[in-house]
Amino acid sequence: MARNELILNGVTKRFGGLTAVDDLTLKVEEGQIYGVIGPNGAGKTTVFNCITGIYKSEEGSINWRGKEIRGMTPYQIVRRGIVRTFQTIRLFSEMSVAENIMSGRHIKSRQRWWHGIVHTPASRRDERENWKRVEQQLDFFNLSEFAATPTNSLPYGIQRRVEMARAMAVEPTLLILDEPAAGLNDKETLELLQTIFRIREQGVTVLLIEHDMDMVMEATDYLTVLNFGKKIAEGTPDEIQEHPDVIEAYLGSEHDDDE
């Protein structure tokens, strides 16, 4: 069995004349917390969209556990253990927190389409077991009190937690977080950091985009820095902090924490 590694090789994604991701190569190893940073519009989200199948990159290869996943649809990629959250939160906003998390159980559930018409003892058992898993996620993310609350009536910080709980309900091997700290206050950011560490303890590899420099330096083992779609540096947080090109990119561009 191949290792749980994600390897991007020469990935290029263009939008018309704009090259949003330019010949990007990177390697995320099993058990890492891997960071992708860069100024606004650097192409970070686009990289994630290419990995998760929302966009198809024009060039390059995306290899996951020894298999090429470039060109697969999002749901096929999820079945291989890669799950993501969105920079702009995308919850099923009129549905309750518990139902949102239950969506993450979709691919783990053994029910077939005809169980939507007629239940069987096995399908009822499966239904119960999956709701139990939802309960575990509610506990893990400290969301139990909101189980029945529609997500559109919750504050931003809690919505972010629900989105992560939903992703974790899939039991992913690789969890991809697009700016999980955006819009959070200091206390919430600290809690998020703890949560990410606890997720890693469960054996999940984490790939994240982050603007908050302090958090990136605290959380990640390894970093790639993007600017104008190109990789300008990679290394451990300590190495990156010293890197002249990175300092240049961050000081040279007007960098906004709230995006």
Added chain:
Amino acid sequence: MQQIQRYGYILFIAVMAILPNLLNSRWQAVAITFLIFTIVALSQDIVLGKCGMFNMGQALFFGMGAYATAILNSTYGWPILATIPVAILVPALFGVLLAGPIVHLRGDYLLVTTIGFNIVFVQVVQNNLGGITGGPNGIFGLDSLSLFGTTFLSQLSVYYFAFAILLATLWIMHNLDASRAGRALHYLREDQLAAESIGINSRFYKIFAFALSAGIAGMAGTVYATQYSAVSPEGFNFIQSVLFFSIVIVGGSSVPGILIGVFVMFVLPEIFREFATWRFFIFGFAMILAMVLRPRGIWPARFGRIPKFLIKESNHGT
């Protein structure tokens, strides 16, 4: 709330079980129509309300079921009840075939395409394609219901037949809501990209919604053919589809909402027959008013059907 809903259902079923015995034959016929159109509207709700796909051709599947029953009974002599499986499977199969190429379309394009399908269907049966649909006059003189050699001639038996099909439909809808497939439809309606990013195959479940919805509508078609002992093209016109569509939107995607919608659209006009020319004028306005005042329908769908053990003390919900 859930408690009230449960008692509401029991009350509704009890009333509907007794009701026809209190009605004269004209009102029995109205009650049967109410049951049939409720079934079709519920089937429409699966595609439109639950999955959020703008299907404006539901009368097509309704008609397909009715014609399947009529043809098998009049041409091949099948008993009415024996035609039910075919009246479910043929529309369901067409649901898959027709939905396949169109489910990826955006709402407005999907809507126009389904209207097109409906119009083509009516043209086909009107022109007596294959010589089995009876042309513009349709097919008439179907047999009455019969079971184990006993024939049921009374209108009352047609009523209970319709009622049984409605109960079956409600049971399926209930099962759907507490299943993986049913939730997938909700997720797709709320946010397709998020649903796919959590592992849901949107194409598969959209086609599933169409097929299930078509099968249920087809079943209603059998009852319709039985009530009138006949079928004809105008009963399955695209205008009918517009009405089913409106019922789900105006009523809201919920069983009580749909019951209210069907009642307002099909039963009230019967009560106010004297105002024949005015009634559609009034209902048009009633529809507009309902949408302005309650944009999510008179009785909007409620989410949050989750197991009790998840609801903890100091809950912020409800």
